[in-house]
Amino acid sequence: MNREFAFPGTRARYAPDRVVDIQHLALVLEIDPVLRTVSGTATLRCAAIASGARVIELDAVELTIDSVTVGGEPATFRHDGKKLRVELAKPLAAGAELVIAVAYHGVPRRGLYFIGPDDGYPDKPVQAWTQGQDEDSRYWFPCIDTPNEKATSEVKVTVPAHLFALSNGVLVTDVTIGARRTLHWRLDVPHSCYLVTLAVGDFSAIETRWRDVPVVYYVERGKEAAAERTLARTPEMLELFSKRFGVAYPYPRYSQVFVADFIFGGMENTSATTLTDSVLIDERAALDYDIDSLVAHELAHQWFGDLVTCRDWGESWLNEGFATYAEYIWREHHEGRDAADLELEDWAEMYFGEDSNRYRRTIATKLYDEPIDIFDHHLYDKGGRVLHMLRHFLGDDAFFGALAHYLGKHRHSVVESRDLARAVEEATGKNLDWFFSQWVIDGAGHPDLEVAIRWDLERRLAIVTVDQKHKVDARTPLFRIPTRVRFRIGERDVDLPLEIVEPRHVFHLALEAEPTQAIFDPGRVVLASTRVDKAEPLWVAELAGATLGIDRGAAAHALAKRGGPAAERALGQALESDPYWAVRGAAALALARLRTA
Structure with missing residues (x-):
């Protein structure tokens, strides 16, 4: 039984007020991998958003603040270990520009991590790397550490001469003097503080290109072949996503660096x-x-998350849902739809498990204790499935055209779910407020459907009955579900649209002949718990000849539950001859269940 996601007393978290717009962030740093320290200066060039501000508040957690200047003049400041409050000599006028420079040092326990050999792991490499998401950049440099603040950036970092340091953008200079090496990186495209990066280590660089963009892989020396093998398809992905998203890769370089003991996959x-x-x-x-x-x-995050960023963490499905769905887009391109559809099934199972066993929540939410709490299967897996439904509802041309419009309209800025809804409407003419309301903003959960398919020989009608069996309550709505039913008539497939809006719908569909296949929601596009009741020959025919592997796999599962000689024969034939390995696997599992029942 699922519980409420947010515990009683949880307060809604909104994007914070903005006093200034940070236009450029410059870090001049020294990293000591042995002492595990960072020291340097963070310089923020800002413009006042409104008149009257006397204090600028920055995030600076567990850092020692050595000095602060505003416009080159010493400034009074207060630091409580979390917030750095910089007092201004006079109130700001709207649009006024100012430069705040903060000299600091620290031994970060979050945000910037140091790796090195020890007694247990004497061969571990010496490295330092950052992880800013969600709000940990504040542990290694003073900033306004929220996703709705974007600035261009440069990082000038000094490290031991035998090490390399990677950051965002392009390498401007690389100078070694004695035992110290200073590298200067710059990115002239605004991005959020949590995306500012630093990776220090004894790395080899493998360089290739996509169009005119350098594509570089960094890895510990001695592992070059593995890095090249692992990342070999990156240029092909860059080409695919640039075409599919309608916006070319938006940065002057793409780097990927492998580090030791990283706390996430990527x-x-x-x-x-x-x-x-x-x-x-x-x-x-x-x-x-x-x-x-x-x-x-x-890689997909470079568009969805970096170029266009969630306004606050409660909207972060706009980052993660799209990046998750990009996995499907790549798999579909590289291996075909059947392989990609396996990802869909995995996402559904992960989300269903979390929904049933832990909690049910809206995808977009302001109610959470810490941002990390919402990086769950609702965010990633349900988010990806919702985008898959949107794609099939709109059609490919409209869907990808809407994405191009969304990215173009909001590039370098921050967004909420309603911005995506408006962009889709502007690009397609379709008002999808109902879709985003029930799946993302207001509604939680998913439909629980019972479907019955019958053939009325006398009237030559296929009768499709659909019941929404889930409990409708304050969280989970009665869903509006556009879908299809696919009939095989002779040698051709006939797809007929259905729109389910009531607790029970009975569709009477005239056909020229009795179908040999009848598949509700071909491709299992709708994110629903669906049980279909139909005659055994329809299941057998679906397993033997449905166009999509995901439908043939569903037929194998259904026949395993039915049992009997006909089911066993059909499953045996699928095991021997189905062209897709996953369907053969489903048939094998189904036969095992039948023979051990």
Whole structure:
């Protein structure tokens, strides 16, 4: 039984007020991997949003503040270990520009992590790397650490001469003097603070290109072949996503760096993705395995999350749902729809499990204790499935055209779910407020459907009855469900549209002949718990000849539940001859269940 996602007393979290617009962030840093320290200066060039401000508040957690200047003059400041309050000599006028420089040092326990050998792991490399999402950049440099604040950035970092340091954008200079090496990186595209990155280590660089954009893989020396093998399809992904999203890759360079002991699989820092080195693939593993889904996910964030960013964490499905769905888009392109549809089934199972066993919530929500709480299967997996439904409802041309409009309209800015809804409406003419309301903003859960398909020989009608069986309450609505039913008539498929809006719908569909197949929601597009009752020959025919592997797999599961000689024969034939391995696997499992029942 699921519980409420937010505990009693949880307060809604909204994007914070903005006093200034940070236009440029410049970090001049020294990193000591042995002492595990950071020191330097953060300079923020700002413009006042409104008149009257006397204090600028920055996030600076557990850092020691050495000095603060405003416009080059010493400024009074107060620091409580979390917030740095900079007092201004006079109230700001709207539009007034100012430059705040904060000298500081610290031993970060979050945000910036240091890796090195110890007694247990004497061969571990010396590295330092950052992880800013959700709100941990404040642990290694003073900033306004919220996603709705975007600025261009530069990072000038000094490290031991034998190490390399990667950050966002392009490398401006790389100078070694004695035992110290200083690298200067710059990105002239605004992005949020949580996407500012730093990775320090003894890295090799493998460089390729996509169009005129350098594509560079960084990895610990000695692991170059594994890095190249693991990331080999990156240029092809860049081409695919640039075409599909209707906006070319928007940054001057794309870097990917493998680091040790990374706390996630990957992180989509703007133009410079961090990946865990645990996913590096050797020659043997490459025969059976790839990490394309992870690589595609982080790359897609360069558009959805970096170029266009959620306004607050409660809207972060606009980052993660799109990146998750990009995994499907890549798999569909590279391996075909049947392989991609397996991802859909996995997402549904992960989301259904969380919904049933833990909690039910709206995808977009302001009610959470900490941002990390909402990075769950509702956000990623349900978010991806919702976008898949939207694509099939609109059709490919309209869907991808709407994405291009959304990205173009909101590039370099922040968004909420309603911005996506408006962009879709502007691009297609369709008012989809109902869709976003029931699936994202207001509604939680999913339909629980019972479907019956019968053939009325006398009237030559297919009768399709659909019941929404779930409990309708304050969280879970009665759903509006556009879908289809696919009939096989002779040698051709006939798709007829259905729109379910009531607790029970009975559709009477005239057909020229009795169908040999009848598939409700072909492709299992609708995110629903669906049980279909139909004659056994229809299941057998679906297993033997449905166009999509996901439908043939569903037929195998249904026949396993029915049992009997006809089911066993059909499953045996599928095991021997189905062209797709996953369907053969489903048939094998179904036969095992039948024979051990």
